[in-house]
């Protein structure tokens with residue numbers, strides 16, 4: 062009998078396992094594929110390995126103004142893919158090593174709930190019983206039923222595009238969310254002609270519109286069509302209708318990327334038989350990640366609550382600690398996000414629109430990034446970036462922090478800490494930001510808030 066049996070070894074499951082074992086719980090982790098899940102194998106890590114190469118290539122080509130001229134610059138896709146594979150392999154090995162070191166029993170195979178306390182393995186018929194069972198089965202690319210998409214060799218998802226052997230000369234991206242935008246940034250940096258078709262009025266709809274508008278300007282050369290409902294695909298030609306227009310338009314590419322969201326992977330897990338409530342959006346859990354069935358928990362993308370690796374890890378850590386008898390919670394109001402590109406965008410907490418909708422008397426400040434010394438020194442006057450803060454006039458608390466700038470993803474954790482801990486603008490203004498750093502944008506934006 063285990064204290065905790067975890068189904069799925071992504072950043073939700075392996076973090077839960079590591080934490081549980083470190084706290085002395087007898088822990089089993091079941092994984093049917095490579096450990097590390099989407100994040101390590103098909104998501105965060107491979108895309109960042111590739112994006113780093115594309116940025117380096119672009120900087121080599123575009124750095125004459127700062128005194129660097131390179132000749133013979135080229136991009137070797139095969140080498141980039143090898144770099145990506147090596148990075149992934151190393152990290153997968155690290156996680157396997159960590160599991161071993163902590164004493165987590167790693168079980169290979171496809172798990173299925175055979176009761177609320179037991180997970181059976183399809184391939185071997187073995188069964189693992191636990192006082193607690195955690196569903197951490199992740200998500201997979203959604204494939205909307207667009208006519209002409211299924212079975213079309215030119216239509217790929219993020220899973221397949223990370224393994225291509227030849228760069229397309231043109232790419233149509235359906236969906237202007239995080240995956241669509243990050244891969245558009247990658248391919249367009251390499252000179253691929255990229256078009257994005259987004260159904261909603263704006264790309265990256267989770268950002269305030271003014272921030273999304275700044276980010277859009279950083280996607281130089283990408284043709285973005287918003288309010289575009291895709292009606293069908295024929296080879297690499299994607300037909301769409303814009304707004305109320307009667308006429309269909311069309312845009313063609315050598316390749317079409319479906320980046321229209323992800324959906325929780327829940328089929329074949331035996332959830333129905335055990336009475337765990339779920340919908341296509343995910344397993345229904347409370348804020349502590351408990352399903353309605355005692356002893357059955359769910360974390361990460363499988364819950365559909367926040368489809369981000371670090372959110373999954375935060376949920377996994379909280380569940381392991383709760384099971385070990387510690388006080389733990391997930392900071393739901395302060396789960397940061399990052400859109401990787403050049404530059405990056407990052408945010409945490411409420412947007413201005415969300416704060417107003419929630420009834421706060423919200424004060425905001427918004428500073429262009431070129432007001433910042435380090436930004437100017439590295440990027441110049443023509444570059445785009447912005448820092449926007451949202452605060453509550455009544456309590457003086459910071460409600461949201463959003464930034465488009467280099468290192469955005471590296472800096473946002475500080476604001477996460479502040480918002481999760483209910484810090485006030487005055488608290489944060491008293492902290493000392495090193496100079497010259499892009500992080501000073503936060504300091505200046507704090508000072509610019511009129512409370």
Ligand code: NAI
Nearest residue numbers: 236237238239240241258259260291320321322323368399
């Ligand atoms: P998403 O939900 O972020 O965006 C999908 C977009 O596609 C939406 O804007 C939607 O309006 C649009 N769309 C849907 N159907 C469409 C259609 N038929 N025609 C045109 N547009 C259509 O999903 P995405 O980008 O696929 O990412 C999936 C998940 O993975 C997200 O939850 C995201 O947060 C996560 N992710 C996070 C990353 C990060 O943290 N940096 C990187 C990549 C993915």
